[in-house]
Amino acid sequence: MSDFSGVDKTLNIYFDALYYCDTDRLAIAFHPKAIYATADESPLLYRTMDEYFPIVAARESGASRGEARRDVIDGIEFAGNNTAFARVRCSIGPRNFIDFLTLVRLEKRWQIMSKVFQITETYQ
Numbered sequence: 325m326s327d328f329s330g331v332d333k334t335l336n337i338y339f340d341a342l343y344y345c346d347t348d349r350l351a352i353a354f355h356p357k358a359i360y361a362t363a364d365e366s367p368l369l370y371r372t373m374d375e376y377f378p379i380v381a382a383r384e385s386g387a388s389r390g391e392a393r394r395d396v397i398d399g400i401e402f403a404g405n406n407t408a409f410a411r412v413r414c415s416i417g418p419r420n421f422i423d424f425l426t427l428v429r430l431e432k433r434w435q436i437m438s439k440v441f442q443i444t445e446t447y448q
Contacts, residue, residue: 326402327434331427334434335410338425339395342414345385347377355428355435364443386416394420405429420444 334353341349350373360371371379386393395414402408406429414421423441427434 330434345383
């Protein structure tokens with residue numbers, strides 16, 4: 325049986341983490357060995373969580389700037405009981421993102437294993 329509520333919970337923790345620049349929440353949402361990547365930069369941008377978390381921590385949060393939240397779950401698909409894929413959209417400052425997130429369920433908890441994203445000009 326697919327666990328939409330479990331994946332949804334993890335995705336909302338992820339959105340909160342980005343909005344508040346909260347690395348404690350990121351650590352809940354992401355598996356410690358997750359990857360972060362985009363082909364929007366050349367060469368390919370690839371980061372580990374140890375590299376990604378300090379970047380988020382150094383940002384001025386959308387919450388502190390009073391920005392409206394714009395985060396949407398476009399879809400969730402399951403490959404089985406312990407593997408899922410989510411297409412989500414969010415904004416950070418003036419930048420809009422489409423994220424492809426793969427999730428794994430370990431010890432009854434969903435975590436993001438990879439984040440591959442595209443920066444878009446408009447909120448699609």
